[in-house]
Amino acid sequence: MNKNEITDIRENEDDLYRQLSELIGSSVLVVTESAQLNLLGQTFRPIFCGPIVEVEPGHLTIYPANIKMINAPFFRFPTPLSIPFEKIAQFTPDFDCEARIPLI
Template identity: 55%
Template sequence: MKTNNRQPEDRLFRDLTALMGKEVLIVTHATQLNLLGQTFRPIFCGTIADVGRGHVTLEPVVFKMVNAPFYEFPMPISIPLEKIASLSSDIRCDTVFPLT
């Protein structure tokens, strides 16, 4: 019996496509990221602007950083589907929650 290794990614693609235009909170597998000299946890919140085979694009996107919990990145970001650890459409981007 042949298994389809793309099944989870295909399901995520369908789920994200259904959420097009809605706000989502995404956590990626990385323990921390570094951008422009700032180290932060990989927690992003934004509106789904595009879903492709293998990625989701958020625009506008908010990086949830300890020292700037509502930092809106000035351009869209694309996140590879295989890097998504957690996803929620139930948490709004203006929600305050502890990051430490």
């Protein structure tokens, strides 16, 4: 990576930090880069929803976090969930976490 690419990455993370900081307290739908994740033997798509409780340089934390799984679409993760900025593929602010979305 050259110096300009590193500067661009830092500027993008700063922009994301500012955007997400303004959303503290509101619910957000976050999709991460992985095609699928595995938690306690359950494979699922990386789709999370919940209110933002903390934004720090490099990551955001949602709690309570809903993990959108096919067989348990409203599974609540038992602890706060921190997601690194570089792993966020998409996010949708002001999302209703009780909304049903197709996961297939």
